[in-house]
Amino acid sequence: xxxxxxxxxxxxxxxxxxxxxxxxxxxxxxxxxxxxxxxxxxxxxxxxxxxxxxxxxxxxxxxxxxxxxxxxxxxxxxxxxxxxxxxxxxxxxxxxxxxxxxxxxxxxxxxxxxxxxxxxxxxxxxxxxxxxxxxxxxxxxxxxxxxxxxxxxxxxxxxxxxxxxxxxxxxxxxxxxxxxxxxxxxxxxxxxxxxxxxxxxxxxxxxxxxxxxxxxxxxxxxxxxxxxxxxxxxxxxxxxxxxxxxxxxxxxxxxxxxxxxxxxxxxxxxxxxxxxxxxxxxxxxxxxxxxxxxxxxxxxxxxxxxxxxxxx
Amino acid sequence: xxxxxxxxxxxxxxxxxxxxxxxxxxxxxxxxxxxxxxxxxxxxxxxxxxxxxxxxxxxxxxxxxxxxxxxxxxxxxxxxxxxxxxxxxxxxxxxxxxxxxxxx
Numbered sequence: 001x002x003x004x005x006x007x008x009x010x011x012x013x014x015x016x017x018x019x020x021x022x023x024x025x026x027x028x029x030x031x032x033x034x035x036x037x038x039x040x041x042x043x044x045x046x047x048x049x050x051x052x053x054x055x056x057x058x059x060x061x062x063x064x065x066x067x068x069x070x071x072x073x074x075x076x077x078x079x080x081x082x083x084x085x086x087x088x089x090x091x092x093x094x095x096x097x098x099x100x101x102x103x104x105x106x107x108x109x110x111x112x113x114x115x116x117x118x119x120x121x122x123x124x125x126x127x128x129x130x131x132x133x134x135x136x137x138x139x140x141x142x143x144x145x146x147x148x149x150x151x152x153x154x155x156x157x158x159x160x161x162x163x164x165x166x167x168x169x170x171x172x173x174x175x176x177x178x179x180x181x182x183x184x185x186x187x188x189x190x191x192x193x194x195x196x197x198x199x200x201x202x203x204x205x206x207x208x209x210x211x212x213x214x215x216x217x218x219x220x221x222x223x224x225x226x227x228x229x230x231x232x233x234x235x236x237x238x239x240x241x242x243x244x245x246x247x248x249x250x251x252x253x254x255x256x257x258x259x260x261x262x263x264x265x266x267x268x269x270x271x272x273x274x275x276x277x278x279x280x281x282x283x284x285x286x287x288x289x290x291x292x293x294x295x296x297x298x299x300x301x302x303x304x305x306x307x308x309x310x311x312x
Numbered sequence: 313x314x315x316x317x318x319x320x321x322x323x324x325x326x327x328x329x330x331x332x333x334x335x336x337x338x339x340x341x342x343x344x345x346x347x348x349x350x351x352x353x354x355x356x357x358x359x360x361x362x363x364x365x366x367x368x369x370x371x372x373x374x375x376x377x378x379x380x381x382x383x384x385x386x387x388x389x390x391x392x393x394x395x396x397x398x399x400x401x402x403x404x405x406x407x408x409x410x411x412x413x414x415x416x
Binding site for chain 2: 182208
């Protein structure tokens with residue numbers, strides 16, 4: 001097990017005051033909190049910062065930590081001294097995905113569960129909730145998908161110590177899940193302690209970037225490149241949808257950016273989403289004299305000022 | 313110790329409406345805490361009176377997130393109620409920016 005230098009994690013000296021520690025934490029929370037941070041690895045960084053703060057903000061825990069001595073370096077191979085530290089529990093009820101401390105932390109403050117055992121057999125603890133992000137393709141959402149999720153859940157062994165137990169859950173995702181959708185799998189999180197109920201597993205769905213489609217809620221967008229004459233004269237073109245190819249009529253006189261709706265061709269749902277086809281006009285390059293002549297001819301036959309609205 | 317199972321799932325969206333006691337059962341939260349979160353505007357159930365409150369599935373995810381934010385950033389409920397929609401908007405804007413960058 002590796003030693004963790006909590007002072008180094010927060011970037012404060014060993015004689016930092018409570019106010020110094022709090023200030024350092026606030027600053028790092030702003031930098032690494034996963035809800036706002038753009039830093040790579042911010043989740044892991046924030047977890048470290050949180051754990052360090054959890055110890056250093058509490059006089060008892062800080063004292064116990066300091067007793068390990070000042071000679072340890074971050075990452076040193078560490079064996080805990082005999083005897084337990086202060087209890088590290090929290091009074092939060094319910095959701096408990098916060099007990100995700102490092103092995104180092106659990107060892108230093110190891111009697112946090114053990115202490116309760118003398119008091120009676122009725123003390124129970126709800127298992128830990130887990131959150132997982134899953135990335136699926138738009139196609140998976142369209143058709144429904146099955147995923148096998150593997151993760152570690154902390155479990156307390158007979159001595160009240162935390163162990164990471166691998167767990168695998170098969171999930172059949174219904175059709176039409178959307179980005180940002182959260183899914184709860186009751187009692188699929190960490191097991192409860194002393195007969196307490198198991199925690200829940202929460203999934204958060206994200207879509208993998210797609211080369212062709214993007215989704216807004218249940219609606220699907222596709223950019224469709226067309227030629228100027230298809231835009232001007234109208235055309236029937238074949239366009240891909242999540243459910244396969246369909247024929248689409250481009251009305252004559254269409255401009256770039258025009259949105260054409262394929263009703264019900266988006267992601268399944270009540271009601272199903274639509275597919276929007278956004279026209280992108282691709283102007284052919286004029287490579288030789290004959291081709292340039294065509295454009296000049298257009299300029300002559302079709303005068304007009306597309307920038308009229310920009311005047312004044 | 314591998315456990316392999318097919319789990320029953322709940323979509324946490326607007327299609328599900330549950331009562332206060334169901335909400336507490338599903339979340340493991342005390343009624344007093346859920347009531348406090350409603351009174352502080354963190355959770356917004358349908359219905360005016362406590363016994364007619366109906367929570368959407370999305371509330372469950374929101375309650376979880378609210379508790380986490382409150383603890384991690386040492387906020388009070390007023391700050392959490394203010395922050396949640398702002399974070400949602402930030403996330404949505406970043407997502408749109410991402411889409412925009414990908415399609416350019």
